[in-house]
Amino acid sequence: MNAQVDFSDVQGLVRFGYKRMTKAHYDLLQVKDAGAAREWLRQAPVTPAETRDPPPKTALQVAFTVEGIRALGTDESIIEGFSHEFRSGMAASFKARQLGDTGKNAPENWEWGGPGKEPHLLVMLFGEPDVFEDFLSAQTGGLYQQAFELQACLDTADLDGVEPFGFADGISQPKIDWEQKKKSREIVYTYENLSALGEFLLGYPNEYGNLTRRPLVDDNALSSSLDPAPEDPRKRDLGRNGTYLVLRQLDQDVRKFWDFIRKQTGSEDPDADGLAAAMVGRHRDGSPLVKPSGQGDDDNNFNFDADPEGHQCPFGAHVRRANPRNADYPERPRNIFRKLLVTLGFGTPGFRDDVMSSVRFHRILRRGREYGSELKPEDAKGPPPADEPPRGLHFICLNANICRQFEFIQNAWLNSTKFAAMTGERDPLVGNHEPPAGCPVANHFNRPGKDGLRQRVTGLETFVTVRGGAYFFLPGLRALRYLAGP
Ligand code: HEM
Incomplete structure (x- = not known):
């Protein structure tokens, strides 16, 4: 029997596109003061994936690069548990040909993310138009300024569901099997849109019926709030309810x-x-x-x-x-x-x-x-x-x-x-x-x-x-x- 998903522990973006929140702004940050950064992270009102009535009008999501996790002082033995591609990063030299990042697209030419320009954190702020500006200034003042240096600020535009070439976008998405009813290892004869939960959320069985690699940490006072790792009850699961985010x-x-x-x-x-x-x-x-x-x-x-x-x-x-x-x-x-x-x-x-x-x-x-x-x-x-x-x-x-x-x-x-x-x-x-x-x-x-x-x-x-x-x-x-x- 698979454990039910605790939506209060999952960042909302995994479950919702926040389409009603037509305003969005992404900050790419470097940690300037690790103590202040940790304090900001402890109190940041990160929006969970629970449904609420009325639904929230704003949302805050936070993600880290491997350098960001390092900058917070995380032990290397924990960092080792993340996947190889996350640890080597998108701009790793051996990836360029694979991803088509050559010539004008080469990481050396990027405005951010290329060699020497890797961000530590991505802070994503979403909001409905009437409340967005107030939300943005409330979240990014004071301690935030003390903790982080702004490396790049990515604004977004609401083009009403149409991407800039002029085609409707965001139509086809996999349907996530939140209830984990889908049998893994099943032979599939027709195309279906339902995907195993573990394809999008770490700590749950994926399409192979396996748990994807993720960091497990020692069971101690600090990790006691994390769920026990299903494959090793002596360890706590740092990856569970998290996922990887690719930004280009x-x-x-x-x-x-x-x-x-x-x-x-x-x-x-x-x-x-x-x-x-x-x-x-x-x-x-x-x-x-x-x-x-x-x-x-x-x-x-x-x-x-x-x-x-x-x-x-x-x-x-x-x-x-x-x-x-x-x-x-x-x-x-x-x-x-x-x-x-x-x-x-x-x-x-x-x-x-x-x-x-x-x-x-x-x-x-x-x-x-x-x-x-x-x-x-x-x-x-x-x-x-x-x-x-x-x-x-x-x-x-x-x-x-x-x-x-x-x-x-x-x-x-x-x-x-x-x-x-x-x-x-x-x-x-x-x-x-x-x-x-x-x-x-x-x-x-x-x-x-x-x-x-x-x-x-x-x-x-x-x-x-x-x-x-x-x-x-x-x-x-x-x-x-x-x-x-x-
Ligand atoms: C500027 C770059 C891009 C543009 C303008 C673009 C545009 C579109 C459009 C118009 C659609 C059809 C509407 C829809 O199903 O949502 C689509 C679908 C899709 N795109 Fe892109 N796209 C871009 C980059 C990418 C990249 C980099 C990837 C992945 C590496 C990607 C993966 C997909 C996928 C998976 C679908 C859905 C296909 C399906 O299930 O039918 N796109 N894109």
């Missing part, structure tokens, strides 16, 4: 994107030819290119079964790469007798029986927000005026295993030139199309058509540039107080 500041060149589309289609109409929608995999209003297969008009109730050749939604489209649902699996067990035997528990299930294995281990919970002002596709033309502020996406995702979830999607799906047996392509929307040193150019986008014909778009430019990024640990509330010390 992604500048979007909206003018370059729509100029490219206009040049390719030869039309002033942003929707002409559907090229932009084909690159995303959805129309601008969010409706999918593949018709939803289920009942109702749920824009997320579809898979790629009805489009095995990529005629409706190209294989290279952003959403098909970011979540291939059941599309990238070439050889599914079509033999009904075999399917039945495996389901009934006869015969050893092989890798090829679990048709969803390639997808269900690589889901992320997206919690990003846009920045900059709106520029409608029809107005996005020509070079920007000299003083035009940047616009883009503060991409945020939550996952229990950065390597298997975020990094896999970024590397093996979005950035891979071999995804779905294609060649010479990366994600047309977010890919880095400047080839890394020694690699061939991969700036094409293919739209398979009926009768084996395909439209090949060449010379794709890089529309998204990385401006900063880091991996954070978003602890449970009791773990946060533990890190703050006695």
